[in-house]
Amino acid sequence: MARQKLSIQSKSTQEKTLQEGFKEFTTHCKIKNLAEKTLVYYQAYFTKFETFLDTIGIKHIGEITKSTIDSYILYLKEETEVNDITVNTAIRAVRAFVYYWQSLGYCLHYKIMLIKADKKTKETYSEHELRLLLEKPNMKDFAEYRNWVTVNFLLATGVRVGEFVNIRIGDILMDEAIVKIKYGKSRRERHLPLSKTITKVLIEYMGIRNGEADDFLFCNSYGGKLDENSCKHAISRYNKLRGVTKTSLHLFRHTFAKNWILNGGDIFRLQKVLGHSSIETVREYVNMFSDDLKRNFDDFNPLETISNQKGNHISMKGRNKR
Known part of the structure; x- marks a missing residue:
């Protein structure tokens, strides 16, 4: 049984x-x-935790013990219809304010551990999709054209949706082929290189979109x-009009990461x-795309590459004893 660290608590604290x-x-x-989303x-998870504590008669922080947390985790696993990944999402939130x-x-003082959860393979867009x-x-419909540019941009950069919608025209540095991401989850500005293809797409789009440097790059039909x-x-x-049933914007980020890894990016x-x-x-991306990594493995395997080069055939026969 885990021992809890003793601490001195005043009456007001309890x-x-x-x-x-x-x-x-x-x-x-x-x-x-911290970001507003955080x-x-x-x-959201405090409200759920508080509701659970109310059912077992706990009103004060000083009453929360390791046993309380364990009971809550069991409640999430057995009484609610959520998977283990969602349970861990709840635990992370509770752990933050309890710590x-x-x-x-x-x-x-006591440690709050995540439960062991099976990691699902992240879904991505196929090459056909x-x-x-x-x-x-058709270039006559701005909204459809903008959506096409959106797909190109997300696939080329792997940015989050929240980052994407906040990019301004002035954040695109064409001379350097860079986009500045200022509204990331960590709140740290980062600069992403733009490939030749997406640079051409953006040059055309920005010529049609017009606008000032402070305007948002991706706008509705009214600007x-x-x-x-x-x-x-x-x-x-x-996506649906194109015959693609997957519609998640975040899948473009997964697809970007998957192709980066499969193409040998570090x-x-x-x-x-x-x-x-x-x-x-x-x-986690590497682990979740492990099945894809097995494909064409011989093409990247150094043993196969060296062994099958002309003039470098390695004989598998044993050496004769003299």
Whole structure:
């Protein structure tokens, strides 16, 4: 049985309510300049955790123990219809604010571990589907043309949807063939190289789109900002009209990562391109595309390459004893 680290708690600390503690945690997150989406994520899972605690009569942070957390995890696994990956998503949120409370001495110290979950293979667009999506449309319809440019851009850069919709015309540096991503998850600006193909596509698009440097690059038919939901609906409709049933914008990011790996790109550069703070997240891509890595393995295998070169045939017969 795991031992819990002892700590001295005053009466006022033990009586700190869940709402009071979460309000302090939220303030802490805002001071750290965490993204609004992250705050929404924490709020959603705090509400669910608080509802569970209410059913077992816990109102104060000081009452939360390792046993409480274990009971909540079992509840998620056995009483709700969610998979193990979703359970871990909930645990990560709970762990964040409980660890914060522990650091302030509001409750006992103990580790909160993720459960072992089977990792599913990430879905991607097939080569056939991409050919359907990348066929240039009728230039008379701006929305359809913009959607085509969107598909090209997402496939060429692997950016997140939230990053994509916030790119401004001035963020495209044509002379350097670079796009500046200023609104990433980590809030750190990163510069992504633009390939020759996407550069040509953007030059044509920007000539049609016009606008000032501060205007959003991807706009609606009236020149206004294209928000995430509008973008998702637009691409969903675009894909279906092209005969592609997959409609997720995030699949372009997965497809970018998969092709990077299969074409021999190193994961450290991929980490920087995708804007991940941890290399572990990028390693997951390698694990999830393991079946694809087996294809044409002989073409990349050094033993096969050397053995099958002309004049380099290696005899498998044993050497005769003298």
